[in-house]
Amino acid sequence: MRTIDPGKHAARRAAILAAARHCFARKGFHQTSTAGICAQAGMSPGNLFHYFATKQAIIAAIVEQEGSETAAYFDERQGGADAYGALLDFMDMVLALAADGDFAGLALEIAAEALRDADIAARVARNDATLRAGVQALLENAAAQGQADATLDMAQTASWIATLVDGIFNRVAVDPHYAPLAQRDSLHVLLARFLRPALA
Amino acid sequence: MRTIDPGKHAARRAAILAAARHCFARKGFHQTSTAGICAQAGMSPGNLFHYFATKQAIIAAIVEQEGSETAAYFDERQGGADAYGALLDFMDMVLALAADGDFAGLALEIAAEALRDADIAARVARNDATLRAGVQALLENAAAQGQADATLDMAQTASWIATLVDGIFNRVAVDPHYAPLAQRDSLHVLLARFLRPALA
Numbered sequence: 027m028r029t030i031d032p033g034k035h036a037a038r039r040a041a042i043l044a045a046a047r048h049c050f051a052r053k054g055f056h057q058t059s060t061a062g063i064c065a066q067a068g069m070s071p072g073n074l075f076h077y078f079a080t081k082q083a084i085i086a087a088i089v090e091q092e093g094s095e096t097a098a099y100f101d102e103r104q105g106g107a108d109a110y111g112a113l114l115d116f117m118d119m120v121l122a123l124a125a126d127g128d129f130a131g132l133a134l135e136i137a138a139e140a141l142r143d144a145d146i147a148a149r150v151a152r153n154d155a156t157l158r159a160g161v162q163a164l165l166e167n168a169a170a171q172g173q174a175d176a177t178l179d180m181a182q183t184a185s186w187i188a189t190l191v192d193g194i195f196n197r198v199a200v201d202p203h204y205a206p207l208a209q210r211d212s213l214h215v216l217l218a219r220f221l222r223p224a225l226a
Numbered sequence: 227m228r229t230i231d232p233g234k235h236a237a238r239r240a241a242i243l244a245a246a247r248h249c250f251a252r253k254g255f256h257q258t259s260t261a262g263i264c265a266q267a268g269m270s271p272g273n274l275f276h277y278f279a280t281k282q283a284i285i286a287a288i289v290e291q292e293g294s295e296t297a298a299y300f301d302e303r304q305g306g307a308d309a310y311g312a313l314l315d316f317m318d319m320v321l322a323l324a325a326d327g328d329f330a331g332l333a334l335e336i337a338a339e340a341l342r343d344a345d346i347a348a349r350v351a352r353n354d355a356t357l358r359a360g361v362q363a364l365l366e367n368a369a370a371q372g373q374a375d376a377t378l379d380m381a382q383t384a385s386w387i388a389t390l391v392d393g394i395f396n397r398v399a400v401d402p403h404y405a406p407l408a409q410r411d412s413l414h415v416l417l418a419r420f421l422r423p424a425l426a
């Protein structure tokens with residue numbers, strides 16, 4: 027009987043997801059074949075199905091992975107003494123991710139797929155709710171610390187922050203001169219004026 | 227010899243583009259067949275090729291059409307007495323377009339395709355430059371009229387407005403509870419604080 031080494035299995039699964047992320051970002055979900063993913067991961071096509079039954083299962087796993095990373099990111103950063111600084115750090119990380127072409131491409135591909143696939147849409151909606159809840163908690167802590175305007179509706183404000191995050195990834199696709207990291211100072215001005223007009 | 231009625235030809239071409247927009251928004255570019263577009267437009271597949279040689283040519287024509295509409299929109303609105311009001315009107319129109327699921331889906335599909343197809347990317351980049359130039363001209367007029375903070379870098383500020391526009395279309399895909407038209411008041415607060423902090 028064949029035995030499975032859980033550590034090796036997890037490492038292989040992660041390698042497949044990394045290869046799939048790369049292929050999907052470059053060619054899109056529907057133009058990418060499982061054979062192409064296997065070639066990128068350096069494994070035989072017959073082997074892939076020990077890890078994922080279908081290409082759709084790989085897409086779902088990537089969206090799940092992003093959700094877990096988002097949840098862990100915000101969990102680690104809640105309750106600190108500088109909630110506004112933590113929010114700026116998050117936005118700076120978004121700019122850094124947008125500077126990674128693969129990441130930006132994948133973000134757009136996932137959003138477009140969510141409009142066409144109910145399962146992906148449900149997973150994406152959960153991730154988005156996680157992100158907005160994390161931002162909202164930082165905003166509420168910032169307001170409690172006197173770092174942000176407490177009169178703002180923080181759920182709606184978190185939705186605008188999420189709008190900026192989505193838009194930053196989109197810019198990479200539509201403006202060839204867009205340099206995410208060069209946007210940092212002007213983003214901080216926008217956020218300061220919007221979130222704490224009395225201090226800006 | 228067969229003659230072509232230019233008016234009929236243009237009307238038929240517009241009908242094909244409308245049908246294609248609908249199909250692309252629902253199924254994506256790569257999952258849509260030209261046969262599907264013909265069925266939606268109520269024409270025979272053999273007939274389509276009098277208007278467009280390939281599916282890619284239809285995608286390019288849709289992007290061109292959006293560029294022409296954007297240019298015409300801003301041309302009509304430059305030089306008015308209330309440039310800040312014109313900017314708010316533009317953003318209100320964006321919210322209305324985002325409330326149209328087909329339009330939002332197509333916007334995402336086009337952005338994702340721009341990352342993979344150099345010809346589409348060049349067309350999308352031209353449209354985006356048109357949009358940013360139009361917004362920048364409104365911002366500069368608003369500043370000249372004392373309606374906006376003249377110390378802002380208006381090219382960069384226009385890029386942030388474009389970021390919000392992209393992000394608004396993205397929200398529709400990722401947040402099932404997002405209601406674009408309900409965002410109007412909070413968007414106006416965001417813009418007022420960012421663009422004219424002394425008046426907000």
